[in-house]
Amino acid sequence: MKNIHSNIYRPNYANLKKAKKNIENNNVIGLPTETVYGLAASAYSDKSVKKIFKLKKRPSFNPLIIHFKNLECVKKDVICNNYFIKLYRAFCPGPITFVLNKSPSSKISKMANAGKKTVAVRIPKHKVARKLLKILNVPLAAPSANISSRLSPTSASDVVDEFGNQIKFILDGGRCKIGLESTIIDLTHKPTILRQGAITSKEIYKILRKKIAVIKKSKVIKAPGQLKFHYSPGIPVLINKNYPRKNGAFITFGKKFKSSKNHFNLSKKNNLREAANNLYKTMRKIRKKNYKSISICKIPNFGIGRAINDRIKKASYKWQSK
Ligand code: AMP
Numbered sequence: 001m002k003n004i005h006s007n008i009y010r011p012n013y014a015n016l017k018k019a020k021k022n023i024e025n026n027n028v029i030g031l032p033t034e035t036v037y038g039l040a041a042s043a044y045s046d047k048s049v050k051k052i053f054k055l056k057k058r059p060s061f062n063p064l065i066i067h068f069k070n071l072e073c074v075k076k077d078v079i080c081n082n083y084f085i086k087l088y089r090a091f092c093p094g095p096i097t098f099v100l101n102k103s104p105s106s107k108i109s110k111m112a113n114a115g116k117k118t119v120a121v122r123i124p125k126h127k128v129a130r131k132l133l134k135i136l137n138v139p140l141a142a143p144s145a146n147i148s149s150r151l152s153p154t155s156a157s158d159v160v161d162e163f164g165n166q167i168k169f170i171l172d173g174g175r176c177k178i179g180l181e182s183t184i185i186d187l188t189h190k191p192t193i194l195r196q197g198a199i200t201s202k203e204i205y206k207i208l209r210k211k212i213a214v215i216k217k218s219k220v221i222k223a224p225g226q227l228k229f230h231y232s233p234g235i236p237v238l239i240n241k242n243y244p245r246k247n248g249a250f251i252t253f254g255k256k257f258k259s260s261k262n263h264f265n266l267s268k269k270n271n272l273r274e275a276a277n278n279l280y281k282t283m284r285k286i287r288k289k290n291y292k293s294i295s296i297c298k299i300p301n302f303g304i305g306r307a308i309n310d311r312i313k314k315a316s317y318k319w320q321s322k
């Protein structure tokens, strides 16, 4: 059944088959994953991939994450190394993306990899994404379903918010469990985290028993997550603050700040996972309420807190020291 207000579809068998037809017809659909919603299309089709770049207004040099159903399918397009196999066993399916070398016989669209010789590989855990991948014969190119540099969507209605009627078919998988984009780790040389996420460098270290580098600043942009200005709600964002600006909202964490009409608490229980899950949803809510800015209190910088700080720092980039 179709949701009467939009292009959102319940993920029953009939609609999964419709989603499959859409992918086979080179259309782009909205797809839930455990991290954020994606704009998904066949990774083997230039025509489909081109549509994703156009919809997202994404620069063509920024490659897309490719979603696979299992290891067997990954092996068709990618050269798997030992690091990957160990991490795959520990974390997949799950919220982690691996940059690996593309195999010479790969059918993945060159455009999807932005002409690179590497592929960003993800095996998502969300059951709707898994069900769809299971009935497809192709992997899915699926970047986050937002216009480039904006907030990622964490519910089906956020995708409508971003694209209106441009995306005709969105599978509804409810609110994303994690709510922040996947951890990205480059495994083509020494393991290097390109983007922080729910799976932390500490957890990865425990599996590989090897120092895990974390990219801070890079001259060569390997991932748009590394671009300085990203994850923006479209209004000024100010971090490490103790109060809001005039006509602004204040995002808090824990019990330090009292509640007030313009205060939005990410987690009263001091729970960073809950805070990560509420971050984008809260920023969208604040923007819709027409506040003119968002001030954010200091967020603890450990565990998934590092990913939260990475996102809010980038969202605030234009307004730092102003
Ligand atoms: P998104 O799907 O919008 O969260 O963004 C996908 C992220 O994966 C971006 O930061 C991409 O630049 C990154 N990515 C995709 N493919 C590669 C690759 N081959 N090498 C490095 N980063 C990649």
Ligand code: MG
Pocket (backbone or CB within 6 Å): 143, 144, 152, 181
């Ligand atoms: Mg993105």
